[in-house]
Amino acid sequence: MRVKLVSWNVRGLNEENKRGLVRxxxxxxxxxxxxxxxxxLTGNVSSLLHTIWNNKWVGELHLEAVGNSGGILILWDIRVWEGELVESGEQCISCKLTSQNQNLTWYLATVYAKCKRMEIRDLWCELGAMRSLCEGPWVVCGDFNVVRYPSERTNCSSINVAMLEFFDCIDELELIDPHLFGGSFTWRRGENHTTASRIDRIMYSAQWEKLFTLIRQSTPPKLVSDHNPVLLTCFVLAEKLKLLKRKLKEWSKNNRSNWKQQKEEILDKLSKWEILQEQRPLTNDELMQKTNLAMSFEEVVKNEEIRWRQRSRIQ
Known part of the structure; x- marks a missing residue:
């Protein structure tokens, strides 16, 4: 049994070029x-799905933006999951997901919190109400617009009321807040990341934890948005070993294009720069190297898409 979930504040999906990079x-x-x-996003969100995920088997639920703010989109592979809406509020939406192949039903609540503390208090009430409708393993993810500890924000040395209220909410909902691998922050501002915080996270209930022998929360490099994606990977160990064996077998036989390898190498280098940038400001030369890597990623993506279009014309 395996679950792989990505939660990401994309900072808007209205531009076609940006959707291409996201895809x-x-x-x-x-x-x-x-x-x-x-x-x-507002209006006919479903018509844009193929421009966001190159997958014919996509299910979706969404919460429309209000004006030019907010908006939530949940996508799943319908070959793996059957999804249905449980409840939607102003700052979160909850769905029920049932495995097509395994005996597993669980609930997912997705959050995009408003900025003002009084409005975030309303979110904690929304989550509490949604939890009462979700009797089973539960995962909560998104952008909470608040940190839990002072260490999760630059230039912060004391606990404030918003942190305490967030802490209380996590405690009351009995959520597990796992370690984040890959960096200390998920949002950054400024050329040298002078302002940064961990406002994006994925948490889960004890019932969820009991289902898996391995759960890992990590953060891939920041591209397209000023937020890092947050990735939750959950395995039953036997499944992980079987998957690893299959991947090794594929690797030994695979002699296809190296586009994916190029992108992985660029993302790995970007991740190392971001970790270094959390430890100290980058020099101008280092910032240039990091910028060049981001530009190289976009160039590889464009070249790959051109190649696929050429192949489709030939076929």
């Missing part, structure tokens, strides 16, 4: 559930 990253991560917040 490429989505294909790169290979998850079966994607949660995209601050989409800023």
């Amino acid at each position: 490429n990253l989505v294909s790169q991560w290979g998850a079966n559930i994607y949660v995209l917040v601050e989409t800023k």
